[in-house]
Amino acid sequence: MRIARPSDIEPKAMDMEGAHATAMRLLIGPDAGAPTFVMRMFEIEPGGHTPLHEHQWEHEVFVLDGEGEVVSPEGRTPLRPRTALFVAPGEKHQFVNAGSETLRFLCLIPLQVQSC
Amino acid sequence: MRIARPSDIEPKAMDMEGAHATAMRLLIGPDAGAPTFVMRMFEIEPGGHTPLHEHQWEHEVFVLDGEGEVVSPEGRTPLRPRTALFVAPGEKHQFVNAGSETLRFLCLIPLQVQSC
Numbered sequence: 001m002r003i004a005r006p007s008d009i010e011p012k013a014m015d016m017e018g019a020h021a022t023a024m025r026l027l028i029g030p031d032a033g034a035p036t037f038v039m040r041m042f043e044i045e046p047g048g049h050t051p052l053h054e055h056q057w058e059h060e061v062f063v064l065d066g067e068g069e070v071v072s073p074e075g076r077t078p079l080r081p082r083t084a085l086f087v088a089p090g091e092k093h094q095f096v097n098a099g100s101e102t103l104r105f106l107c108l109i110p111l112q113v114q115s116c
Numbered sequence: 117m118r119i120a121r122p123s124d125i126e127p128k129a130m131d132m133e134g135a136h137a138t139a140m141r142l143l144i145g146p147d148a149g150a151p152t153f154v155m156r157m158f159e160i161e162p163g164g165h166t167p168l169h170e171h172q173w174e175h176e177v178f179v180l181d182g183e184g185e186v187v188s189p190e191g192r193t194p195l196r197p198r199t200a201l202f203v204a205p206g207e208k209h210q211f212v213n214a215g216s217e218t219l220r221f222l223c224l225i226p227l228q229v230q231s232c
Contacts, residue, residue, distance in 0.1 A: 028176050037152055037226070084120040084143040084144055088149050093117065
């Protein structure tokens with residue numbers, strides 16, 4: 001059993017091409033013993049965004065703070081606190097901060113991938 | 117891509133022996149297409165608790181509201197909002213509302229199990 005407080009975990013800037021003003025904290029990962037999936041917290045500052053990209057694994061997202069949008073080929077969908085979002089494998093997506101505060105969300109992925 | 121707002125999902129009372137005043141909402145599950153793990157939200161009312169139990173799969177928990185404790189053979193660990201908790205497969209655990217408001221948390225499990 002292991003407790004993790006986000007404030008105790010150093011944020012790591014997301015340095016993928018197309019990312020801007022975005023950082024990630026790994027809350028529950030392989031070093032905690034997670035065998036199937038990992039829990040990360042993302043923080044996107046105002047004006048920031050993740051890359052518009054796709055990959056062969058899913059995201060399970062839960063918004064904690066701020067106002068955002070998820071961009072997909074179908075358009076822009078608003079994200080607000082207490083919204084859950086499932087992004088299926090292969091779906092193109094981008095997270096954008098659409099407000100004036102930090103957009104903060106959990107984003108969980110399967111363990112076998114080590115990316116965003 | 118699929119959005120789920122907890123308020124749109126009917127809570128289901130947890131009817132396992134040893135559970136009290138606890139309900140669950142399935143936010144992201146097989147019907148959304150989740151291939152690896154599922155996202156549930158638990159709400160434990162004041163005085164309520166989950167069973168003290170163990171099973172062969174992990175929990176990844178993130179506390180949203182309220183004050184709680186996780187009980188294990190090692191004792192009681194406080195849970196407060198913005199705390200992440202990893203419970204390893206085989207670890208005995210119980211979630212208890214230790215406050216006067218609803219204790220609300222996300223609890224994710226691998227897809228192949230359909231229990232708590």
